[in-house]
Amino acid sequence: MKTLRAARMLTCDRGAWGSGALGVLADACVSFDAHGIHWLGPAAALPPELPAPSQSAALITPGLVDAHTHSAWMGSRHEEYVLRMGGASYQQLAAAGGGILASHRALIAASEDEVFAELRARLQRMAALGVTTVEVKSGYGLTREGELKQLRAMKRAAADPGLPRVVSTYLALHALPPPVREAVPLAASVANYVATMTGDVLDEIAREGLAVFVDAYVDVGAFTAEQASCLAERARANGIGVRLHCGQFADVGGLDVAARYAAASVDHMEHFAANALDALARAGTAAVLLPIASYTLRQRPPDTDALRRAGVRLVVASDANPGTAPSESLPLAMAMALRDYGLSTEEIWLGATHYAANTLRVAGRVNATGQLAVGAPADIVAWDAPAEACILQPWGTQRTVGVWRDGVQIA
Ligand SMILES: [Zn+2]
Numbered sequence: 001m002k003t004l005r006a007a008r009m010l011t012c013d014r015g016a017w018g019s020g021a022l023g024v025l026a027d028a029c030v031s032f033d034a035h036g037i038h039w040l041g042p043a044a045a046l047p048p049e050l051p052a053p054s055q056s057a058a059l060i061t062p063g064l065v066d067a068h069t070h071s072a073w074m075g076s077r078h079e080e081y082v083l084r085m086g087g088a089s090y091q092q093l094a095a096a097g098g099g100i101l102a103s104h105r106a107l108i109a110a111s112e113d114e115v116f117a118e119l120r121a122r123l124q125r126m127a128a129l130g131v132t133t134v135e136v137k138s139g140y141g142l143t144r145e146g147e148l149k150q151l152r153a154m155k156r157a158a159a160d161p162g163l164p165r166v167v168s169t170y171l172a173l174h175a176l177p178p179p180v181r182e183a184v185p186l187a188a189s190v191a192n193y194v195a196t197m198t199g200d201v202l203d204e205i206a207r208e209g210l211a212v213f214v215d216a217y218v219d220v221g222a223f224t225a226e227q228a229s230c231l232a233e234r235a236r237a238n239g240i241g242v243r244l245h246c247g248q249f250a251d252v253g254g255l256d257v258a259a260r261y262a263a264a265s266v267d268h269m270e271h272f273a274a275n276a277l278d279a280l281a282r283a284g285t286a287a288v289l290l291p292i293a294s295y296t297l298r299q300r301p302p303d304t305d306a307l308r309r310a311g312v313r314l315v316v317a318s319d320a321n322p323g324t325a326p327s328e329s330l331p332l333a334m335a336m337a338l339r340d341y342g343l344s345t346e347e348i349w350l351g352a353t354h355y356a357a358n359t360l361r362v363a364g365r366v367n368a369t370g371q372l373a374v375g376a377p378a379d380i381v382a383w384d385a386p387a388e389a390c391i392l393q394p395w396g397t398q399r400t401v402g403v404w405r406d407g408v409q410i411a
């Protein structure tokens with residue numbers, strides 16, 4: 001058992017402490033071990049049978065929860081990034097063999113061991129930034145075997161208690177691999193590919209426990225709502241949850257699929273038809289906002305007012321990937337959510353902790369809560385900054401002084 005003391009403690013447990021949405025305590029202690037948080041409250045009320053504080057910090061918060069990443073990628077796309085900044089479009093880069101296909105080639109060339117080693121190093125860097133739970137998508141294999149290799153490397157990371165908790169997503173429909181997109185007739189080739197990626201591979205993924213969620217890239221030039229429905233149907237039959245990339249470039253009907261299958265989240269949302277939002281809110285589907293991606297692509301931010309009005313919960317994530325969101329930093333995404341998306345400090349902190357964790361909890365298989373509360377897993381970050389807004393400004397500095405996941409110090 002260990003006790004930490006903080007001048008300011010954010011519990012993100014609305015209503016439990018104080019009057020605000022973030023449940024703030026002044027001069028507080030938290031006692032915990034690997035089984036969870038045993039006690040928290042004002043330092044003056046620390047029960048004498050609990051250990052005295054072994055460490056003090058200016059600020060203590062729940063561990064950050066990054067609900068959308070592609071962090072099991074291989075290789076680097078720095079050359080493509082330079083071209084993009086020089087004016088080349090996403091579609092031009094894709095046509096030149098860059099984009100997702102460049103990461104696909106690197107993933108196919110790597111062994112499962114190499115994918116695991118790269119992912120582990122990336123997760124360690126995320127932990128140092130205060131992140132204790134990371135959703136990781138496959139989606140660079142683009143073949144049945146390639147995807148399974150990536151998912152198995154992710155499962156090894158998920159089994160390591162010294163890393164942030166990994167929640168795996170099978171990104172079944174991300175892009176068409178070259179043999180599929182070059183085949184004639186194209187329509188039959190695509191239909192065959194979708195059938196393969198959404199077929200009995202899902203049964204195998206469920207049997208091996210390789211993914212908690214499925215995902216599809218539903219957009220213009222990517223996959224259709226109908227194809228995403230095939231995936232969601234097979235996922236549901238296997239007890240696997242659904243998240244969807246929707247509306248990054250256009251709304252092509254993904255939100256209806258998300259509502260129909262009670263998806264945990266719809267992610268991106270730069271473009272959406274407002275009349276689809278009520279069904280989404282009724283289904284309890286959250287919007288995962290990805291400000292680093294829209295910033296990189298110089299896009300207009302999503303209409304967050306419309307999402308709020310409809311009662312859709314807002315989550316903020318990094319979208320960490322080697323192309324359109326070239327950062328591993330959830331705190332940077334949080335800073336951009338304040339700067340560019342007009343979210344309040346409270347919305348951002350809940351969206352990167354408790355609300356993010358809620359989108360990852362499926363049938364009791366993921367226990368992250370994104371809150372400091374008695375009985376919750378001890379996912380805790382100590383910071384050398386005096387207030388939660390100091391993590392949103394200044395940008396790009398690392399302010400953690402201790403990070404615990406399930407009571408084990410991981411950074
Ligand atoms: Zn993504």
